[in-house]
Amino acid sequence: MTPRRELTTLVAADLISNLGSRVSVVAIPWLVLETTGSPAKMGAVAAAETLPYLLSGALGTPWADRIGLRRTSILADVGSAGLMVAVALTPWLGFGALVALVALVGALRGVGDRVKHVMFRPAAEAAGVQLIRLTSVYDGLGRVVTLLGAGLGGLLIWWFGVTQAIIIDAASFAVCALLVGLLVRPPAPPAAPVRPEGYLRALAGGFRYLGRDRMLLTMLLVISALNMVVNASVAVYIPLWVAEVLRSPVGLGLVLGAFSAGALLGNLLFTAYGPRLPRYLAFVVGAAVSGAPRLLVLVLSEELAVVLAVTFASGIGIAAVNPLLGVAIYERVPPELQTRVIGLAGSLAFAGLPLGALLGGWSVTALGLRPALLVMTVFCLVVTLLPLLPGLRPRPAPAPAEREPRVVGQA
Structure with a gap:
């Protein structure tokens, strides 16, 4: 093959x-x-x-x-x-x-x-x-599967x-x-020392690397926050807005479908043009477009067409986020640490999902729908613009303080 x-x-x-x-x-x-x-x-x-x-x-x-x-x-x-x-x-x-x-x-x-x-x-x-x-095509196909x-x-x-x-x-x-x-049949790994690592030492190596790479850590925190906002929107904010404004469950499907359709179109565009874009700036812009605007429009407008248009544009923005994180991990993390760092990165990125629905329900109960949306909009905007702070802008990938030995049995 x-x-x-x-x-x-x-x-x-x-x-x-x-x-x-x-x-x-x-x-x-x-x-x-x-x-x-x-x-x-x-x-x-x-x-x-x-x-x-x-x-x-x-x-x-x-x-x-x-x-x-x-x-x-x-x-x-x-x-x-x-x-x-x-x-x-x-x-x-x-x-x-x-x-x-x-x-x-x-x-x-x-x-x-x-x-x-x-x-x-x-x-x-x-x-x-x-x-x-690869990361862009995979992200798009993953959305279709979802x-x-x-x-x-x-x-x-x-x-x-x-x-x-x-x-x-x-x-x-x-x-x-x-x-x-x-x-x-994956390519054979390069020859390396065969001294096995203990479990805690191996796991700590992944934590140490991720803790030193502030760019990757910032990107992961942004994606975790976006996941939290998306889950709060899907589970609480959008259904409540549809119930209060449109009073028809058809609107719920249209709003959710608009975001998914935008994301699929965005994946096609990013697959074609993504390699030519400045990566870090594209990540920041995509994250900023995908989060705060789709929340703010629910506060400012009761017109379904306007909400659908902004939500569709937000979906296009999200298409750049996951592929750029994926390629950053592949390119910055040493091969012998990738299993551990990718595992930690996935868990950190998904950590916002279970919190989203809980936070969405609590915020609406405590503040009401529109005040909760405004608070979440500000939070989302601040978090997605964090990568622009001078100390968090791209730097060369950190070299591990101690080169991690390859373990016995690597496939």
């Missing part, structure tokens, strides 16, 4: 795995609703997958380095498939067992997703593909029932494991 086809296979496997994860977000809570009838337990089982996902993506990466990236990816997908089959076929085990199984799936998915992203760089370099184009996943989950439940839907979901993880196991 040619390097370019191998890269395509790796990206396809990751996207299939992500599609399965999106389907499970719909199917598993529906299973809980059917078996328990409790909305509270639906929320609990969703949280049971999210928290281990965030933790394992950061804390499990030293073991992934020790086991080998390709092997870890295969094991994570095989384990996810088996656990999802158990979820579907053993509802009689009770809610506690279901929560435990779902938590294990979340932990495996966190590590599995991170190691695939580490494998992207050597595969892209072997294929002669620019990293900035859009399709929830709808596909609902359709599978409707067509086959929730048990069969979860088994089909398990099959998606098995397909991913087969693709990586049979068709992906």
Whole structure:
């Protein structure tokens, strides 16, 4: 298989795995609703997958380095498939067992997703593909998967029932494991010392590097804040605005769809023109456009057309943010630290998601919708403009204080 086809296979496997994860977000809570009838337990089982996902993506990466990236990816997908089959076929085990199984799936998915992203760089370099184009195309395809996943989950439940839907979901993880196991052979790592590292030393190496690279850390904090704002908007602000102003659920779909459509168009534009843009400035502008304006327009206008136009433009802006962070990590972080740093970066970036809905609900309860939107607009604008401060502007990537030895078993 040619390097370019191998890269395509790796990206396809990751996207299939992500599609399965999106389907499970719909199917598993529906299973809980059917078996328990409790909305509270639906929320609990969703949280049971999210928290281990965030933790394992950061804390499990030293073991992934020790086991080998390709092997870890295969094991994570095989384990996810088996656990999802158990979820579907053993509802009689009770809610506690279901929560435990779902938590294990979340932990495996966190590590599995991170190691695939580490494998992207050597595969892209072997294929002669620019990293900035890879990260942009991947971000766009990931958004398509996110859009399709929830709808596909609902359709599978409707067509086959929730048990069969979860088994089909398990099959998606098995397909991913087969693709990586049979068709992906990452380039052999360069020769390096074989002295193994202890777990804590290996994990600390990732923390030390990320703590010294203020540019990367600032970009991650901006994205985490944007994720928090996006989740607060989707879960609280936009539904309330639609209910108060439009009084029709159709408007909710239009506003959310406008942002997604803008993001997809933005990905196409960024894939074509992104390599020519000044990267750090493009990141700052994209982050600023994607956050504060879509909140402020809900305060200033009750015209759906105006809200849709601004929201669409915000979606175009967000398309530059994730690809530029991804390429910055690939280019700045030494290869022997990438598994750990990418794991920590993913967990930090996603940390804003669970906080967003809670903060959105609390702020509206305490202040009312429009004051809450104004406060969040100011917060978002300040955070997204932080990278322009003199001390946080781009510098050369820091050299590790102590070169980290490559661990035994690197794939």
